[in-house]
Structures are given as C-alpha cells and as structure tokens.
Amino acid sequence: MSNSRIKECYNRFKDGRTSVDSEPRSGRHSTSRNENVIEQVWTLVMEDHRMTVRELAKEIGIRLGSVHSILSEDLGMRRVQAPYSPDMAPCDFWLFPKLKMPLKRTRFESREDITRNATARLITIPKDAFQKCFQQWWKRWEKCVHYQGDYFEGD
Structure with missing residues (x-):
C-alpha cells in the first residue's frame, strides 16, 4: 500500500471511522452480477463444460472479470487441470x-x-x-x- 493511501486511511480512522469497507457511492450500480446473469453463466457452463471464460463473457455481454467473479465467488467453481494428458506428440x-x-x-x-x-x-x-x-x-x-x-x- 502506498504512503498516501496509508495516510488517507489513518485520517479516516482518526476522524471516527470504524470500518475499512467503502461507503456506498452514488451513480449507476453494477448490473453484471445479478441473479439473472449468474443463472445465464450457470446454464451455459452446464451446457458446454469446455466453454472458455472469454466465450462466456462474449455470449452474455459482460466483462471478463465479472465472469471470473461469478464462476469463482457465486458459483464456487474453480479451474481444473488434469495432472496427466496422453502423449499425442507426433x-x-x-x-x-x-x-x-x-x-x-x-x-x-x-x-x-x-x-x-x-x-x-x-x-x-x-x-x-x-x-x-x-x-x-x-x-x-x-x-x-x-x-x-x-x-x-x-x-
């Protein structure tokens, strides 16, 4: 963490703040992680297990990072890589x-x-x-x- 960020946090706590969480901000809220989008990701993954994160993002129309978050945090999925694959070299x-x-x-x-x-x-x-x-x-x-x-x- 940078010195300026540390000073900023220090001043906030000195002024009586008790939490490190950000306060709610004004403006448009995020629409990429709602129940409908999570359900869409789940459905696509269950239809085709080989679909990449990039393909999911393109298909649904949300950011790549949002798909990563949905898969790992909301759906509890993780990337699995086989410890062995057959030697198909020429x-x-x-x-x-x-x-x-x-x-x-x-x-x-x-x-x-x-x-x-x-x-x-x-x-x-x-x-x-x-x-x-x-x-x-x-x-x-x-x-x-x-x-x-x-x-x-x-x-």
Missing part, C-alpha cells in the same frame, strides 16, 4: 535423438554431406522400430477417441 519425435546424437559435434563440408550422413543413419534404424512407433501412437489416439477426450490415467 510419432516421429523418438527419431530426432537417434539422428542427432550420432551426428553431434561433427563438422560437415556441405548440405549434401549432411544429407548423406543423415540418410545413412536413417537406413540403420530397423523398419519394425518405425512400425512399433506408429502402432503406439495409434493406440494413444484410439484411447483418446474412446474416452471422448476425457481424463484417464495410465495405459
């Missing part, structure tokens, strides 16, 4: 270290030399290693489709 990721390590710290004279050495290294990797990689990747995709993208653990 199936050839395992290939990069197999190419990189043997070629590491080697200086090549030309691009053709790099291509020749990388191709020679690729040829040494057995076909069944590639097939196994694609089969494992396919199984992971099937599992995600089976569970319709929902959370699951283990194999």
Whole structure:
C-alpha cells in the first residue's frame, strides 16, 4: 500500500471511522452480477463444460472479470487441470535423438554431406522400430477417441 493511501486511511480512522469497507457511492450500480446473469453463466457452463471464460463473457455481454467473479465467488467453481494428458506428440519425435546424437559435434563440408550422413543413419534404424512407433501412437489416439477426450490415467 502506498504512503498516501496509508495516510488517507489513518485520517479516516482518526476522524471516527470504524470500518475499512467503502461507503456506498452514488451513480449507476453494477448490473453484471445479478441473479439473472449468474443463472445465464450457470446454464451455459452446464451446457458446454469446455466453454472458455472469454466465450462466456462474449455470449452474455459482460466483462471478463465479472465472469471470473461469478464462476469463482457465486458459483464456487474453480479451474481444473488434469495432472496427466496422453502423449499425442507426433510419432516421429523418438527419431530426432537417434539422428542427432550420432551426428553431434561433427563438422560437415556441405548440405549434401549432411544429407548423406543423415540418410545413412536413417537406413540403420530397423523398419519394425518405425512400425512399433506408429502402432503406439495409434493406440494413444484410439484411447483418446474412446474416452471422448476425457481424463484417464495410465495405459
């Protein structure tokens, strides 16, 4: 808190104020957190659990911060993130270290030399290693489709 804010609070308490809460202000009151809007947020979230806060705000026509407040304070919801998600990385990721390590710290004279050495290294990797990689990747995709993208653990 800034020194000016501290002095302001001190003077208010010195003058007899007993609460740190703000006093009611004149002007238009907030309309974004009423029962109707809270019900709209609840309905949209229950219809589509994957709807983002941004999408909710746009759909209802209220500020992003108001949606956050409604979700957390009024509806008691919190953001949940799965501790595990299946490895859906492209199936050839395992290939990069197999190419990189043997070629590491080697200086090549030309691009053709790099291509020749990388191709020679690729040829040494057995076909069944590639097939196994694609089969494992396919199984992971099937599992995600089976569970319709929902959370699951283990194999």
